[in-house]
Amino acid sequence: MDxxxxxxxxxxxxxxxxxxxxxVRIAPGLSxxxxxxxxxxxxxxxxxxxxxxxxxxxxxxxxxxxxxxxAKYFDWSYAxxxxxxxxxxxxxxxxxxxxxxxxxxxxxxxGWYQEMLGxxxxxxxxxxxxxxxxxxxxxxxxxxxxxxxxxxxxxxPGECVELMxxx
Numbered sequence: 001m002d003x004x005x006x007x008x009x010x011x012x013x014x015x016x017x018x019x020x021x022x023x024v025r026i027a028p029g030l031s032x033x034x035x036x037x038x039x040x041x042x043x044x045x046x047x048x049x050x051x052x053x054x055x056x057x058x059x060x061x062x063x064x065x066x067x068x069x070x071a072k073y074f075d076w077s078y079a080x081x082x083x084x085x086x087x088x089x090x091x092x093x094x095x096x097x098x099x100x101x102x103x104x105x106x107x108x109x110x111g112w113y114q115e116m117l118g119x120x121x122x123x124x125x126x127x128x129x130x131x132x133x134x135x136x137x138x139x140x141x142x143x144x145x146x147x148x149x150x151x152x153x154x155x156x157p158g159e160c161v162e163l164m165x166x167x
Contacts (some may be wrong), residue, residue, distance in 0.1 A: 003123035003143040006067045008084055009039050010087060010125075016102065022110045024102030025158065027055035027062075029129035030142060037067040037125045037142055040102035041091070043101035044109070047158025052109070053128035053139060056160040063095050108156045119150050126152055 004136055016024045025047045027040040040055050044063040048054040055062060069112060071080035074094065082090065094100040116126055116139075124144040127134065134140055139152035 002067075002070065003125060005071050006037055006039075006125055006143070007120075007123065007163075008087065009041075009065050009070075009073065010031060010117060010120075011084035012073075012087040012091060013041060014113060015085045016069075016091065016099070017110045017113060019088060019092070020104070021099055022106040023104045024098065025053070025155070026113075026126070027053055027111065027128060028126045028139075029134075030127055031068075033064065033132055034130060034142075034167070035126075036067040039065045039125075041065070041095075043098060044106060045159045047160055049157045049159065049161055051128065051136065051158045052112075052155035053126070054158075056158070056162055059148070061098050061101055063091070063098055112153070112155045114133065116152055116155070120144075120150055124150055 013024060013026055016109060023044045025042055025044050027047065029038050032037055040062045042055055046054050046056055046061050065074055069075065073079040079087060079090065120126060120141060124141040127140040127142050138154060141150050141152065
């Protein structure tokens, strides 16, 4: 895994926050089998009230990145050489509905996000879901030269109530 390439997605979200879109959240995890890191970008209204890093609706107001795409962020063939700020500006252009839904202040999340970036620096990636399951009280990490061992507290909860369907 080229963790520096993948972390650029995290840095892009930090730039989105700086540009006034603090209600944009990440839902990071691992693909089945764990070979690829994934990171969905979505507004707080699509994040679970039970877990601040879990996406509720995959298809609703969500942009998805996978490390399998490398530096072809969000399938943009021209994005490899863009810095995080330029990626953020491109994200706003390409995903205007997500950007608009994520506009506004959320200092609790923005503060947590900066702490997460510091805890995972320079090459770890946060993980909220994987096949083997994840704890409900913290995020795990993937990648990095030093391995895991970093405890990332949960972000503040989202605003989406998950509906239980009884069968």
